[in-house]
Amino acid sequence: xxxxxxxxxxxxxxxxxxxxxxxxxxxxxxxxxxxxxxxxxxxxxxxxxxxxxxxxxxxxxxxxxxxxxxxxxxxxxxxxxxxxxxxxxxxxxxxxxxxxxxxxxxxxxxxxxxxxxxxxxxxxxxxxxxxxxxxxxxxxxxxxxxxxxxxxxxxxxxxxxxxxxxxxxxxxxxxxxxxxxxxxxxxxxxxxxxxxxxxxxxxxxxxxxxxxxxxxx
Numbered sequence: 001x002x003x004x005x006x007x008x009x010x011x012x013x014x015x016x017x018x019x020x021x022x023x024x025x026x027x028x029x030x031x032x033x034x035x036x037x038x039x040x041x042x043x044x045x046x047x048x049x050x051x052x053x054x055x056x057x058x059x060x061x062x063x064x065x066x067x068x069x070x071x072x073x074x075x076x077x078x079x080x081x082x083x084x085x086x087x088x089x090x091x092x093x094x095x096x097x098x099x100x101x102x103x104x105x106x107x108x109x110x111x112x113x114x115x116x117x118x119x120x121x122x123x124x125x126x127x128x129x130x131x132x133x134x135x136x137x138x139x140x141x142x143x144x145x146x147x148x149x150x151x152x153x154x155x156x157x158x159x160x161x162x163x164x165x166x167x168x169x170x171x172x173x174x175x176x177x178x179x180x181x182x183x184x185x186x187x188x189x190x191x192x193x194x195x196x197x198x199x200x201x202x203x204x205x206x207x208x209x210x211x212x213x214x215x216x217x
Contacts (some may be wrong), residue, residue: 006207015046020053020080022046026073029104033071036097042070044140044166048208049077052138052164055213056081059162061135064088065128067121067149068141072101078138079110088114089128091121091141121145125152132158132216140166143183146190154199157216163200165190169210 004010015021022030026046033040044052052074056064062083069075069092079088092098098116105111117124121141134157139149146165157163170187173179194202194212202214 011047018050020050025104025107029071029073032100044074049073052077053081055162056136059135062086063134064136065134066138067091069098069101071097072104074138075101075114076104076108076110079113082113086113090114090116091124093118093120122148125149128156132156135161137163144186146186147193150193159216161216163214165212167209168204168212171209
């Protein structure tokens with residue numbers, strides 16, 4: 001088995017050898033997010049952002065849905081990977097946090113690709129058409145609702161489309177028998193749902209905080 005500690009230096013090396021590197025817009029977005037204090041830990045890293053852009057481009061995504069937008073970095077990464085004329089629907093409940101993202105999207109020239117809905121995500125998802133026309137999904141929100149979001153989104157994803165779910169290994173607590181908090185318990189249940197869902201084929205990456213990548217059959 002090959003494994004080694006992924007230090008900040010290793011992560012920085014990986015990012016600088018990728019095609020989409022942090023630019024002034026991303027730098028300013030990070031600065032404003034850091035000012036939120038502990039909440040800033042919810043922002044994805046540059047390496048994961050590069051992966052989101054790459055996956056969107058690999059499948060030629062035109063229509064994407066994000067559940068949990070925070071300050072908009074993941075949204076920016078997805079939006080810049082969309083095909084010409086593509087659109088990203090973002091679901092969040094925080095006006096304060098998403099306002100930071102909106103400024104970044106505008107500065108990056110991506111605002112016209114992003115539709116932000118401030119409302120409980122489950123309500124927004126249930127209001128979507130039933131057609132299988134979603135190419136890419138990224139779930140990174142309240143953990144107890146992951147299974148409910150999955151239930152609404154899988155039927156709306158086209159064959160060959162991707163569903164991504166973040167934090168599924170939960171800093172390793174997912175396999176800790178002593179961890180019985182609500183978030184860990186919900187993530188275990190969600191992971192079981194995905195593993196047994198015949199509508200998708202899935203892998204769980206032991207990178208970042210655990211990322212599920214599921215392909216709609």
